[in-house]
Amino acid sequence: MTLTDRLIAPGATRSEAALCYSSAALGAATAGVLARDESALVIVVVALVGFDLFGGAVVNATAAAKRWFHRPGRGTRHHLAFVAVHVQPFLLALVVPGFGWVAAAAVYTIMLAAAVAVTSAPPHLRTPVAFAAAVFGVVITTAVLTVPAFLLWFGPVLLIKLLLAHLLPAAGAVDNPV
Known part of the structure; x- marks a missing residue:
């Protein structure tokens, strides 16, 4: 399995890969620039979260990812597990002053309840x-x-990545209930 197969999905086209990697890089840069007045640790963590979320929102919307995440045998428990492993709110609470544990728990709870x-x-x-x-x-x-x-972008981009891009199958497809 190639790096692109792992980060995007098996069968991703060159165009999909270019768009996904570009979005991830631009997301990291945007998040890092927005955090520019913070400590180096905060900038790095926020940039990495930006890479994952901005890139992941685009990845999850690709035809390749839709085929991969909504393939036969992949159902509700897989989708909810994918959502649940997105613990970035707690990482931000750990590292970013002003992003408290209450906000982290609220974002995480909203994300899971919505999923x-x-x-x-x-x-x-x-x-x-x-x-x-x-x-x-x-x-x-x-x-x-x-x-x-x-970090005002964080909640919206996380929700777009998971609710709109990941959980929804390709148009016209029916998701597996398993």
């Missing part, structure tokens, strides 16, 4: 449920929670 709502919805309602969860999650993570201004 459960999406995967529990009937197939014909998963897309609108995912969008409803994402828009309300964006409001909570940007207007209700207190996080440093340079």
